[in-house]
Amino acid sequence: MGYRKIAQWLNENGYQTLRGKRFFNTHVFSILKKKRLRDERLNSLPEDRFEITSPLWIEYVERKYINSD
Numbered sequence: 001m002g003y004r005k006i007a008q009w010l011n012e013n014g015y016q017t018l019r020g021k022r023f024f025n026t027h028v029f030s031i032l033k034k035k036r037l038r039d040e041r042l043n044s045l046p047e048d049r050f051e052i053t054s055p056l057w058i059e060y061v062e063r064k065y066i067n068s069d
Contacts, residue, residue: 011023
């Protein structure tokens with residue numbers, strides 16, 4: 001499905017942009033591009049990238065950091 005058809009589907013189903021406007025193909029392209037870049041960045045992060053430098057315990061769970069004492 002192309003960007004124009006996705007924008008058309010979003011508009012027909014009542015979706016609006018954050019500012020309450022209708023979607024255009026350029027909006028869809030930008031959203032998908034940012035999502036792809038974010039996914040690439042998150043997938044390139046090594047899982048063991050923290051060192052323990054204090055009595056604080058840091059655990060890595062589903063790309064979110066949970067801190068506990």
